[in-house]
Amino acid sequence: MMTSFLVEQALRSGKLKKDELVSVSENAWCRGSSTESCMYLPLNSQATVIDILRGIIVQSGNDASKAIAEHMAGSEQGFAKLMNAEAQRLGMTHTNFVNATGLPDPAHKSSARDLAILARAIIRDSSDYYPIYAEREFKYNGIKQGNRNALLYTDPTVDGLKTGHTQDAGFCLVTSSKRNGMRLITVILNTNSAQARADQTRTLLGWGYANFEQATPVQPNAVVTTTKIRFGRADTVAAGLATPWTVTVPRGQKVTTTAQIKPDLEAPVTKGTVIGKVVAESNGKPVGEAPLVAQADVERAGFMLRTWQRAAGLFGK
Numbered sequence: 001m002m003t004s005f006l007v008e009q010a011l012r013s014g015k016l017k018k019d020e021l022v023s024v025s026e027n028a029w030c031r032g033s034s035t036e037s038c039m040y041l042p043l044n045s046q047a048t049v050i051d052i053l054r055g056i057i058v059q060s061g062n063d064a065s066k067a068i069a070e071h072m073a074g075s076e077q078g079f080a081k082l083m084n085a086e087a088q089r090l091g092m093t094h095t096n097f098v099n100a101t102g103l104p105d106p107a108h109k110s111s112a113r114d115l116a117i118l119a120r121a122i123i124r125d126s127s128d129y130y131p132i133y134a135e136r137e138f139k140y141n142g143i144k145q146g147n148r149n150a151l152l153y154t155d156p157t158v159d160g161l162k163t164g165h166t167q168d169a170g171f172c173l174v175t176s177s178k179r180n181g182m183r184l185i186t187v188i189l190n191t192n193s194a195q196a197r198a199d200q201t202r203t204l205l206g207w208g209y210a211n212f213e214q215a216t217p218v219q220p221n222a223v224v225t226t227t228k229i230r231f232g233r234a235d236t237v238a239a240g241l242a243t244p245w246t247v248t249v250p251r252g253q254k255v256t257t258t259a260q261i262k263p264d265l266e267a268p269v270t271k272g273t274v275i276g277k278v279v280a281e282s283n284g285k286p287v288g289e290a291p292l293v294a295q296a297d298v299e300r301a302g303f304m305l306r307t308w309q310r311a312a313g314l315f316g317k
Contacts, residue, residue, distance in 0.1 A: 001118050001162050001174065002083045003065045003100045004056045007049065008126035009086075010072065018050040022071045030063035036103065039064040040143050051140060053129065058138035059145045060163065062101040069100035076100050087114070090121050104168045112187040119161050119174050119185045133160030133176075150198040151175060155205075161185075163197070173197040177205050182248060184208045214246045215255045217280040217288075224278050224292055225259040231301050232267030238295040239275055247280050247288035255282050259292060267300040 010016040024045050030038035039061030041047055047055075047067070055064035069079035076099055083097040092114035098105045123130055136153065137146045148163040157177045164172040170190035177184055186204045191197040218224055223238045239261065249255060261276035269275065276292040 001115065001122065002086065002097060003069065003079075004053060004162075005118065005122050005126060006072070006079075006082060006086060007053050007056070007068055008122070008129045011049065011053075012126070012128065016049050016072070018048065020049045021046040022049060022052050022067050024063065024067050025070060027076075028063050028066035028070060030061070036062045036101075038062060040141050041067060042141065047140070054132055054135070054138045055140060057132050057162070058135050058147050059140075060148065062103065065100040087118075090117055092117055102164060102166070102169075104166050112189055115174050115187045115189075116185050119176060119187075122161065123176060123183070123185075130160065133162070134158075148194065149173065149175070150194065151177075151201060154198075155202070158205075163194075165194075171197045173201050175201045175205070179209055182209070182212075182214045182246075184212070184248070211251055212248050213251045215249050215280075215282075216244075216246050217255045217257045218245060218278060218290075220244045223295065224257070225261065227261045227265060227275070229269060229298055230264065230266045232269070232298040233301050234267075234296075234298050237265075237269055237275070237298050239292040240295050241278075241290055242272065242274075242293045243290075245288075245290040247282075249282045249287055253282045255280050255287070257281070261292070267298045269294045269298040271295065271297045 007016065011018065024041045024043060026043060029043040030036065030040060037060040039055030039059050041063045052064045052068050055061035066076055069076045073079035073082055079100050080097045087095045087097065094111040095114045096107055096109050098108045134152060135147060137144055151158040155177065157179045158175055159178065160176045161174045170192060171194050172189045175186045184205060186201050188197045188200045188204065191200060218241055220241055223240050226236050226238050228235060229237050239259065247255065258279050259276060260279065265275060271294055273294045274291045275294050277289050278292050279289045280287050
């Protein structure tokens, strides 16, 4: 998942192009065995980045993961450094990557919570490529392989994300489902079969949708707070949401909000500029936050007015 996420972000930023060719080294080449899944890229061949991405997501191709790692960072070890840097940025505090495939290594680890954080980032930041996670099959080099996520075939609300299996980790599944506008992410690790991971995911999703609901802490057009602004033609500016905002909370729990504005806000301020954030809490615990933006332009005051404002500030007026 982290490998595909880094590819998606590189495509998004322009560092990679969809039709850019990736070479398959002997190290990346998959010889074919029962111990690993492959895209079956021929040795010394080339494949486009978008095909490599599909090979990683749909076919769980270890060869595709190694090839793109070498293409992006020169080596799999170098790519692991990129993975760990991104994990740290996302707040994945119990994760350490040493390879691009997820194959067993004593130092390679993650947690259910961290994988959920990564899944959320993929859904949020890779919207152009997220539909690939719902594709049921992919054919490359004359070999058609089906997506191993069984829920894609049985639950129309499931649209991703990723299966995994090693002897050490067992059968694992990170799933995303969206029902009636509410999305839930589940993580199942270390089951004893592909059937077990699918069954446990169905059970967890059923429990989640039965016990949680979406709440709207602040209406889209509401003024959350009005804050003072220094050296402006206006003394204050209203702060509100830039886009609609919902949070997922246990059914029936009340949601409260707290506004946090940047200190010493000065003009000029343009409408839509982020000037703080609003934090939602339920049962005393944070459940989400959203940026607050200025609801109007505030021009900077002229020299004489700014001088008077400074003087008034000195005397506490």
